[in-house]
Amino acid sequence: MSAKNDDNGRKYGYFILKQSEGFRAVETYHPFGMKVLDYGLNEIDAFVPKHRRIETENRNLGAMVEMLMPPRAMMAALGFGFLRRINREAHAYANTRQIGPAPLASIRFVRYRLKAIETSCTICEALDHHLRTRLNVKADMREFFPAVQALKTVATERMLGSAHHYQQLVGGEGYRCGSPTNIAAQAFLDTRVFTIFDGTNDLLSQQLSEYCLARRAGRSLSSFLASYPLTAPAITAYHLDLSFLDQELEQEHLVLGGRAIAYVIAISQVMRWAKEVQGDAPARARAAIEFLKVDINGIAGEFGLLAKGVLVEGETAGSVSGVLSRSIPVPTNPSPDEVITTGGQAPVAR
Template sequence: MDFQRFLEDYKKKLSNIFSESKDAQENTLIRGIEDDTLSEILDLSPLAAFIPSEYGGYGAHTAEALSMLEASSYESLPLSLMMGINGALFLQPVANYANEEVKKDIYDRVINSNKLGGLMITEPDYGSDALKMQTSFQKIGENDYRIEGTKHWGGLTGMADYWLITAREMTSKGDLGRDISFFIHDTRNGGIEVEEYYNNLGLYMLPYGKNKIDITVGEDHKLQPKSTGVTMMLDLLHRSRLQFPGMGMGFLRRMMDEAIDHCRNRLVGGQSLIDYDQVKHRVSVIQAYFTVCSAMCNFTSTNVPLDKNTSRMDLEANTIKSLVTDYMQRASQSLLQLKGAMGYRLDSIAGRSVVDSRPFQIFEGSNDILYQQITESVLKMMRKLKKQNFHDFLSEFHLTKRSSEYFGDLLDFEIDPKMPQRKLVDLGKAIGRIISIEFTLNLGDQGFNKELVHNAVHVLQDEVNSIIQTYKTGGKSTVVENFETDSSWFKFATVNA
């Protein structure tokens, strides 16, 4: 199968559906996706990009999977998320951990019958605290498991043909074990009841909701971890986070194209909008985000083949996911500002992008938590190396060896290992950007546009300078408990007769 030919056909098809058809704008306001439209897309077998060649796929090459996600997100961010859920959260775990016969059947139905798969981890009372999930399983008979619980916010709720479902084992004493297991459920077997569909704020194409689960799954449909189930879950989540730049890439390119096109053609005060200095600044920052995301795609494509276990790549995964999703939201906000009032329409690419990109900062690890974890990862390495000076560590660490030299004495300070949480988050933001400079410099070494690289480095430097200043001197605000006391402005106002 020729991937490049597929990619050209795929781009043309998506452009026709999402940009050129007369109903394109109206379709963005409809929840779900028409069966005929979805069939048109899936008939081209985009998910084959995630499937090894021996099962009829294109080869499961990371670069090709990311380029398919990029093509999707240029035209539709929700579509790209749909493809990402299927690929990173279902098909890739199946490739690495599923029974061989089950794997063959799933891949055959995905490629030849346009079937979809999703992942259920999150529960109503245990969002970010996934290890305390209450969905349970028990062995029944020789070869079956019964799984019971409630899951929600699974993309493709009521729509997926397969679900990868997480659960903890119920012991003979009625307690839940500490480890996590994954089970593949074929919806033809029933047992999942959608109790509620959510009115999600954006991403209208993807149905979300709350699911009541009472299913029986065979032994052959249980994923087999190489070590523990928790390690398998880390591999799954880290691999997915490392591939976020694929979804971000097309989206940021679209934000950049839309901004430049609008600002060149929009006249304000007798001159083109692009001639104003503040507008140039906004556009240059969007270009920097595009460049950084390109560098992240390059890193993931080079360092994360399908068969690599990513369970220990927490620093790289958390950096990439948090930064690229922050940049997606910022770029959409800038485009909306540049487009003005017309951009505030929900059927405008600007307004829609603001709403659709926002949850990327929340799902698969809230960015606040991921930034904290970035700092904690670095502190752990510093303790192991018995280093306390921030710059000393960064100048020798393989992900920041070159980029740390761009900051002079700014990073030359001792880190307090007992810093409050808000400081952990601030420092994590800075570390993520310093690592991203390293990614960007490496991309420049390979021949990527040097002007874009220089611009991106300057933008990242400015951000790190600002964040470190806040880290050193800010963070002194506190919650006022008795805020009701003397807090009505009207009490102090003078009313003129």
């Protein structure tokens, strides 16, 4: 259990507690999807013996990050399992549903949607490969922070996007809960929460940008990424132009930039997966990487859109531009270069 106390400045504490020792469900919520999930509000009124307090840093969220990283990393495996099923179901439906004399799958745009699902499955297979071969969820995972942010955000986004493609190509039958021909409605409802819980993808993307900015040691962000082991293979192999990241980054840029960085990490992981496994992986990897490259170009386009001034300052009350997240691992021995500035605010060392 984690807890916070504001009596003498914010402090965090982590405790071992059994569910029978004072947990009470105050309100049970009805989830939108994922019906088997326990979802609700608990009250905890418990005495915790001192020896069940976990010894850890209590002034920042470092321990919280560590606690959250294993479940976030495992989203890669979850996404791969989910997408393997969705891929199979979508193909089976498209091959059996007749539109006039031919199956649905003979329509070229339907095949494009199927390809989007297929490549998402490939991407998650590669992320899962990274999880299984490079990460150890039972060890200290702090050094894997950027890889884990990418695994969680890319895998869950791919799940959601593919569930959407699947439901669209099933048509009206896909809007029926309990349809005998497909599971599209349930799949879409079930997948919706994954980009929201366990840290919203928007926040995790912002943190990924902040993590990289704090380590670039005076270089531009794009040159840092060109030599960073998680991103360099993709940038070199595909001559990715990330120079759009080299500007003063407001909070909205940090979120979008983090998504771009996560896609680049995913390309590197797909490349390595294709090298390390047998069979048809190289051909599947090529298609998956093309989709990811388009996603990166899309982010560059969004930077362009923001540059047109679509976000008018002062439009909403209480802008939080410049607010930095508190839960990213600090660099060891931060140099003056590793102090982050955003949005023209005062530099923040962490």
